[in-house]
Amino acid sequence: MHIAVLAFEGISPFMLSTPLAVFAEPFLAGGHEIAVCAAxxxxxxTGGLVIQAPHALEAVPDADVVIMPGWRDALEPVSPDLVAVLQAAHRRGAIVVGLCLGAFALAEAGLLDGRRATTHWMRAALFAERYPAVTVDADALFIDEGQVMTSAGIAAGLDCCLHLLARLSGIGEANRVARHLVVAPQRLGAQPQLIARPAPGSSAEKRVSDLLExxxxxxxxxxxxDALADRAGVSRRGLTRHIRAQTGGSLSDWLRRVRLDRAQALLGAGAKGLDDVAARAGFADAKALRAAFRQELGLSPRQWLARQRQSAGTAS
Incomplete structure (x- = not known):
């Protein structure tokens, strides 16, 4: 896959480095070619740094994926040349990604009309006001609408890029890169942006963290x-509060995501039989496994696996 990352005056080096950390590090085995392109x-x-962009915007038409990092200011119009590049990429069928305030660029290009999208929670209200044709989900870490993807802030951009890597090279490769980056591989797009934390370092928090691990x-x-609460030495209500603080939701929601991640890893590694995969991943049966796939990914397990194989074949 050819991947183009757009750069511009006033860009945050951290935002620019997010897709590079996932797709351009030497430990990657996916064979993706990545190019930083600018006018x-x-x-x-920002920070007084000067960045040398090795490729002009004219190189973008060769890309299968175009990533727009966080735009420098939500109150400032996105450069027309960048909007034109995004529109052209979408017309030819490339995957177009807007990280953080990069979603404003995709919306300005008209690529999000009639779709769901997210952006940084601090600018979600402005985003919704400016682009009423877009359905804004201010809680999501990232949203995958197929040919277009958007994410929330910096850390969520990393989650979005890892999700994209899973689409292109399979969940196993995405998890491997996540381990190299020392980030959690199981964060899915529906996880909320804002999670309240209990007092850091409390013994109860540590015990609950150990239980979740x-x-x-x-x-x-x-x-x-009740059994988990006894093991953690807290009340059932206290356990529920700690779990919500650490995961952003209920135990059942978190377990479903973790089990889905395990099922994806098993299927990607060649496991056969949905009943066996379901049992090993913690689902009651193949029916429950299928329901989780459709709820979280909008695909059946077989459709998801076929997409992984197709993406891996394209990448090779």
Whole structure:
């Protein structure tokens, strides 16, 4: 896959480095070619840094994926040349991604009309007001609408890029890169942007974290809330509060995401039989596995696996 990352005057080096960390590091095995493209060869970035862009915007038409990092200011119109590049990429069928305030560029290009999208929560209201044809989900970390993807802030941009890598090279490769980056591989787009945390370093928080880590290691376990509360030495209500603080939702929601991640890894590794995969991942049966895939990904397990194989074949 040829991947183009757009750069511009006033860009945040951190935002620019997010897709590069996922797609351009030497430990990657996917064989993707990535190019940083800009209207000028030398750019003034934030923090007083100067960035040399090796490719002009004219190189973008060769890309299968075009990534627009966070635009420098939501109150400032996006450069017309960048809008034109995004529109042209979409017309020829490329995947177009807007990270953080990069969603404003996609919306300005008309690529999000009639679609769901997200952006940084602080600018979600402005985004919705400016682009009423877009359905804004201010809670989501990222949203995958097929040919277009949008994400929330910096960390969510990393999640979005890892999700895109899973589409292109399979969940196994995405998880491997996530481990190299020392980030959690299981964060899905529906996880909320804002998660309230209990007092850091509390013994109860640590015990609940250990319980969740154990369940992540073996998601086939089916303990009750009461049993987990006893093991953590907290009340059932206290356990629920700690779990929501650490995961952004209920235990059942978190377990479904973890089990889905395990099922994807098993299927990607060649496991056969949905009943066996369901049991090993912690689902009650193949029917429950299919329901989780459709709820979270909008695909059946077989459709998802076919897409992974097709993407891997294209990337090779």
């Amino acid at each position: 000028a060869p030398s750019l003034q970035a 154990g369940l992540r290691h073996d998601p086939s376990a089916t303990p009750t809330l």
